[in-house]
Amino acid sequence: MNAAAATHQHTNCLRCGRTLRNPSPDGYGPKCRTKVRKAPVDLADYKAHQVASARELIEDGAIIPLRSVVFIAVSTDGTETYKTAPTACSCPAGVKGSRCYHQLAARMLLAA
Ligand SMILES: [Zn+2]
Ligand SMILES: [Zn+2]
Structure with missing residues (x-):
């Protein structure tokens, strides 16, 4: 977990937007977390390390x-x-037009 997310x-x-009853490191309630993890996103255009980084970004609450x-x-x-x-x-x-893992994380969150 990175420092910014930890604080x-x-x-x-x-x-x-519902109130979180328990502390949540990623900022999601249990139901929404499940949906985000199972988000139906086409990962064919992305490399495995980008997929891992996108998931980590979400789990750190950093997006x-x-x-x-x-x-x-x-x-x-x-x-x-x-x-x-x-x-x-x-x-x-x-900005160079590359597909970065941030964009992938955004796609995952929107597809959830
Ligand atoms: Zn929720
Ligand atoms: Zn980016």
């Missing part, structure tokens, strides 16, 4: 909904944040 206290579920399809993603070292959507991202890879 972030979630009081409401990031997906449905937070901003508005409609836009999310804020925290960089691995916790020092920067990126604006991420399913097909665009403001991270160094994303």
